[in-house]
Amino acid sequence: MEHQEPAKKKRRRPRRRPHVQKPRPLSGNIVLCGFMGCGKSSVGRRVAKLLERQFCDLDSYIEQQAGMTVAEIFAKEGEAGFRARETQAAEEVAAQKGMVIASGGGTVLSPRNVEAFHKHGAHILFLDVPVAALQERLKNDKRRPLLQVPDRRKVIAELYEKRVPLYRAAADITVDGGAPAVVVAKRVAALFQ
Numbered sequence: 001m002e003h004q005e006p007a008k009k010k011r012r013r014p015r016r017r018p019h020v021q022k023p024r025p026l027s028g029n030i031v032l033c034g035f036m037g038c039g040k041s042s043v044g045r046r047v048a049k050l051l052e053r054q055f056c057d058l059d060s061y062i063e064q065q066a067g068m069t070v071a072e073i074f075a076k077e078g079e080a081g082f083r084a085r086e087t088q089a090a091e092e093v094a095a096q097k098g099m100v101i102a103s104g105g106g107t108v109l110s111p112r113n114v115e116a117f118h119k120h121g122a123h124i125l126f127l128d129v130p131v132a133a134l135q136e137r138l139k140n141d142k143r144r145p146l147l148q149v150p151d152r153r154k155v156i157a158e159l160y161e162k163r164v165p166l167y168r169a170a171a172d173i174t175v176d177g178g179a180p181a182v183v184v185a186k187r188v189a190a191l192f193q
């Protein structure tokens with residue numbers, strides 16, 4: 001009888017146990033914050049597509065709930081009225097899951113709004129765009145109540161200086177937003193893939 005080699009034992013790959021799989025790097029809502037004109041909505045919409053998530057623009061949400069535009073709310077109820085609606089909206093949207101949320105330029109200046117997002121595990125990203133680029137992007141704006149002033153460039157510069165430290169403080173991550181929205185959206189999406 002011919003000598004037969006004993007059958008080689010097949011090496012089994014260790015089975016993957018689902019409960020020890022690496023968690024997704026970041027889960028929870030993604031909230032984009034930053035100055036007016038930094039691209040929160042245009043970037044956010046694209047990020048939502050890339051990550052197959054739902055998109056919510058907080059200003060549009062407020063407008064829908066109020067049945068008025070942001071400009072109309074400012075005119076009728078003043079900035080204080082708008083901020084109260086914004087907090088209500090932030091709390092409602094923050095409680096939803098798996099969203100990409102474009103906040104308004106003033107949303108994360110209120111610690112209560114930041115808390116509402118963080119309480120539900122959101123990741124807040126600051127889209128960092130240099131002030132000169134914002135001044136350029138906003139020079140013809142007719143929609144934003146805070147910018148309907150004679151010396152717009154100066155108002156932008158002053159607001160920017162006050163707000164940037166607050167955006168940084170509220171955010172978990174700062175993303176360079178000084179590029180076309182498609183490029184910035186890819187940068188953002190890459191953090192969550």
Ligand code: S3P
Pocket residue numbers: 034035036037040059070103104105106107144145146
């Ligand atoms: C505001 C920014 C606006 C809007 C409102 C107030 C602000 O949103 O919420 O006019 O205080 O910076 P955008 O940043 O989307 O323009």
